[in-house]
Amino acid sequence: MSRRRTPAARTAPAATPRCTVTVCRGCCCGTAKVPGVDHAAQLAMLRTDLAGTAQVRVVDCLDACEQADVIVVQPSPAGRAAGGRPVWLGLVNDPGATADIVSWVRAGGPGLSDPPEILDLYGFSPSRRIRRGVED
Numbered sequence: 556m557s558r559r560r561t562p563a564a565r566t567a568p569a570a571t572p573r574c575t576v577t578v579c580r581g582c583c584c585g586t587a588k589v590p591g592v593d594h595a596a597q598l599a600m601l602r603t604d605l606a607g608t609a610q611v612r613v614v615d616c617l618d619a620c621e622q623a624d625v626i627v628v629q630p631s632p633a634g635r636a637a638g639g640r641p642v643w644l645g646l647v648n649d650p651g652a653t654a655d656i657v658s659w660v661r662a663g664g665p666g667l668s669d670p671p672e673i674l675d676l677y678g679f680s681p682s683r684r685i686r687r688g689v690e691d
Contacts, residue, residue, distance in 0.1 A: 574609040574664035575629040576601060576656070577689055581616025583623040592624065592648045600650070601626075604657045609664070618685050624648055626656060627689055630665035639666020641689070644677040652677060 578598060579585065585594040601611045617625050622645025630639030642665050647653060655671045662668035 634666030
């Protein structure tokens with residue numbers, strides 16, 4: 556009895572390494588404690604506009620509540636090799652700032668593209684303890 560052979564399973568090509576955009580949605584970020592912000596629309600915009608370009612992940616709390624809403628843009632492996640480091644952005648409470656983040660990440664993000672100058676207003680440096688939890 557002969558067996559019918561099926562073609563070997565094809566493996567999908569490895570995904571291109573990309574930036575990671577971490578969005579805080581803890582005790583303050585993404586809640587009514589920051590009034591007048593459509594938090595769901597912000598997250599939807601990031602997920603939709605960065606689909607296939609960056610990994611968007613949501614975390615419970617980045618422990619930088621005084622900066623709510625907080626977004627961290629981590630470089631791709633190529634960006635890190637080029638000297639890029641994670642960029643912490645706080646008070647990201649308007650659609651224009653979110654759009655600027657999307658444009659920057661689409662252009663390559665940290666290490667590969669300079670951010671729009673307006674994002675300098677949103678940058679902050681958290682303590683080492685806080686950074687370690689996200690960047691490692």
